[in-house]
Amino acid sequence: MSFESFAEFIDMGGHGLYVWLSYAIALGVVVINIVNPLMQKRQIFTEQVRRLRREKQNP
Amino acid sequence: MADKKWMPRWFYQLASPRWCYDITGKLLPIFAVAAVLLLVTGTVWALMFAPADYQQGDSFRIIYIHVPSAILAQSCYMMMAVAGAIGLIWKMKVADMVAKSCAPIGATIAILALATGAIWGKPTWGSWWVWDARLTSMLILLFLYFGVMALNSAIESEQTAAQATAVLALVGLVNIPIIKYSVDWWNTLHQPATFTLTEKPAMPPEMWIPLLVMVIGFYCFFAVAMMLRLRNEIVRRERRSSWVRELISG
Numbered sequence: 190m191s192f193e194s195f196a197e198f199i200d201m202g203g204h205g206l207y208v209w210l211s212y213a214i215a216l217g218v219v220v221i222n223i224v225n226p227l228m229q230k231r232q233i234f235t236e237q238v239r240r241l242r243r244e245k246q247n248p
Numbered sequence: 249m250a251d252k253k254w255m256p257r258w259f260y261q262l263a264s265p266r267w268c269y270d271i272t273g274k275l276l277p278i279f280a281v282a283a284v285l286l287l288v289t290g291t292v293w294a295l296m297f298a299p300a301d302y303q304q305g306d307s308f309r310i311i312y313i314h315v316p317s318a319i320l321a322q323s324c325y326m327m328m329a330v331a332g333a334i335g336l337i338w339k340m341k342v343a344d345m346v347a348k349s350c351a352p353i354g355a356t357i358a359i360l361a362l363a364t365g366a367i368w369g370k371p372t373w374g375s376w377w378v379w380d381a382r383l384t385s386m387l388i389l390l391f392l393y394f395g396v397m398a399l400n401s402a403i404e405s406e407q408t409a410a411q412a413t414a415v416l417a418l419v420g421l422v423n424i425p426i427i428k429y430s431v432d433w434w435n436t437l438h439q440p441a442t443f444t445l446t447e448k449p450a451m452p453p454e455m456w457i458p459l460l461v462m463v464i465g466f467y468c469f470f471a472v473a474m475m476l477r478l479r480n481e482i483v484r485r486e487r488r489s490s491w492v493r494e495l496i497s498g
Contacts, residue, residue: 190296191306202300204307204371211364212291215313218360219287219469222353226476233484237496240487 263340265482266491272475279471286465293458310368312459315442316466318361321389322424324354324470328396329421332414342478344410345485347417348400349477353470355393362386373437381430382438385423392420406485 192198201208262268294312301308328350335343365383366376377383396413403409431440442459443449449456486492 191298191300192296198296201306201309204305207307207367207371208295208309211310211313211367212295214363214367215317215360218317218356222356222469222473223476225352226473226480229480230476230483233480234496237483237487237492241493241497 263338263342265342265345265486266489268342269479269482272479276472276475279468279475283465283468283472286461286468290458290462290465294462298455298458299452304372307368307371310364311442312462314361314364314368315459316463317357317364318386319443319463320466320470321354321358321361321386322427323467324350324357325389325392325417326421326424328354329414329417332410332417335410336414341485342482344406344414345478345481346474347410347414349474349481351393351396351400351413353473353477355390355397357470358386358390358393362390369437378437380436380438381434382427382436385427385430388423389420389427392416392423395420 199205199209290312294309298309298312300306328347331343331347331350334340335347362383365386369378370376395416399413399416400409403412428441430436431438442451442456443463483492483495487496
């Protein structure tokens, strides 16, 4: 362990804001890149289900 | 394609959207587990166990995000350009879809590299941004990604869009060696490469091993994000084919 206490860990030797901001942005980028395609997938599937149903009703 | 013998079989299987959909469905969970394990291990290691730098103190820990994202932003670009070229030459639809899927991921990763660089620059150089060769060429990389995305959404025809973006991506490929050698060619604030294939890293193992874990973890994450987008693209473009109809109604 590089830190003696939790407060020291948060403080990052006075650079806490910089370090934690970097890791927070990284987390945001990871989450966006996973959530965005998953939402897209749901949208594509609902759209196609609707299209198939429409085609069945009036062929 | 009259003569099929000069390329391995998997190359032609890759050309089949359905085969790609199936294989990525199997690979996705493997890469997802690997990405979670590596990134969690790497982050805990980086933040809590890696030693602080003797000059920069704990702000040095930003390297564990900055270097992997900078490497990945460039790898992703190369993949986009190569996939675009394959699409241009062999008219391979899946390659076009791969190229299209790379752009938004690469753009966010490039933003991450630039943002962490700026955040790291503030306590280290005393400035968020300098018009330095390395930083400027990375900014151009981001703009190239934006250009590819804009072209993709501006052109209605999928095929024309794929061709136009492939050409843009290939022309922009010239920026990759410029990024790599910018620290050698120009006087720069930026430090030279952390990892090279020929030399040992200029840091102790307890610093670079977690960095390597993060780099591999970032690649696995990229694979996951990439395959998610690629599968969407396959379903969207192949919606008229019978197997996608079955997939959707089933």
